[in-house]
Amino acid sequence: LSAKEKEVVNLAVSQVNKCIYCLSAHTAIGKMNGFTDEQILELRAGKASFDTKLNALAKLAKNITENRGRTDEDVLNDYFAAGYTKANLIDTISLVGDKTISNYIHSTTQVPVDFPVAPSL
Template structure:
């Protein structure tokens, strides 16, 4: 197995060093995923701008999508990061575990969103008519759908970067989600 070390600060571009100073000031550290992207002069800036885009989705909706996708992509780093972020956004441990499983018994609208995201990812966008109808019936719009797709894409990028770069955890490790027999074919990565 190839080990990809975190970049040395002196090897990071000046623009990326500005981001490091920003995160040190705001968070007290740079998340390892972000630091790993700084092997490139452009990757982090491009990702961060995309991450900061305007969206019709609430923070809770974006976190729900991120949790579903990190679980399906089996990205421990992203599961751990988004578990912590979800807690900061008011989700309980039990709610987080439900969302990771593509469910939300505590909120019907989020349940519809989580089901759609899980179905889209598992079925690669095919045979999701029932989930799409439920999504629109729940009050979501075409704008929401496009923002969901962008958030799924963002999740794929960060999940695969974390796994490929073997980013070390700098968040408390997310607990394991116990799988049901019906969930055996859900892992998409």
């Protein structure tokens, strides 16, 4: 996955897990990767009306996180139809897991947010 695609996953997962630290950090990083404020809010909601391929990725990341890995078949089929491969799927699932760990670390430790705080959805 590209840096931009990784941010899609990070934003969608952090929103589902309600991690304000990661949402704030990845909002800043998302901007550095060329996303607008409006696009970042969409990605956090698990969609991307501005890009078909990123839309499939955002939906998958949100779905995996919400369903704890029991991914909806339609969402998975849309992901592959958008051009992603089985190798991309393994990368995406790994990234969801990695980001979830970071989200849980913040939820437990409550490390102060040292980025501009992300707005609410």
